[in-house]
Amino acid sequence: KILVTGALGQIGSELTNKLRGIYGSNNVIASNRRKKEGHEELIEAGPFEILDINDGEELLKITKRYNINTIINLAAILSAIGEERPLDCWNVNMNGLINVLEIGKQTKSQIYTPSSIAAFGPTTPPDKTPQDTIQRPNTMYGVTKVAGELLCDYYFEKFGVDTRGVRFPGLISYKTLPGGGTTDYAVHIYYDAIKQKEYTSFIDKGTKMDMMYMPDALDAIIDLMEADPSKLIHRNAFNISAMSFDPEELADSIRKEIPGFKLNYDVDPVRQSIADSWPNSLDDTAAREEWGWNPKYDLDTMTHDMISKLKIKLNK
């Protein structure tokens, strides 16, 4: 039985539905700190529990109630909100993670925890960032991602917990909005392009970041969790990427679907400095070699799908 924490978030809401389609609704328990409107279908479609990831007692109860043996831990505070509320970020991302890992140790569960390109910092080689390299992020979110990677490796080495993770780039999707990240501009731009044919970006031109379409991100989680453990040299966490672009390149791609789309700038210094501290592009050879990572969407195929699906969602 699989428990998804943060199941009503940007990744969790789509992953829960995909997992239920593969493994059966009753085998995938969705949990979230609170119910959110717009997720009624997901909540009705299978087991749902209110769970604050910092409540270790409740987490243990749920694990026992459903006989959980896999936990996909998506409950987190992302980079931009993490800079507004650094202690909350540490508390959710680290104390939440240690609760999950302790359960994993007791119940011999497989644990998936996402890391991020945010696990790298200004002294990391920025182009084709290697799998193994300097990791000195200067955001609280990034600190929790590096600490989380090390903690997951520790629980594997020391206690044999089957921990696995990937370093996600910015994720783009049309179903659930992202929750307070720095790459969120690359999602909001599509909504505004459809609604008003223009968008004002808080990230400056020339700021290249790794990005990925959500279908590829979901496949990455499932493929890694299903991978033959004897082939895994790395575990926490694999570099994966699908594309790397800056706002101008994204706007050019959107103009192929929405001619005349106008991109303005009103740069947010906080989120710009976060973005500037991250790599421009990642080397994902290790993921390709150790568990067959192979993304399907590039910028233009993502844009085509995003815009056609959003037009339906927004009745445009």
Ligand code: VAH
């Ligand atoms: C964020 N979307 O912006 C997340 C992610 C790589 C970015 O970690 O914080």
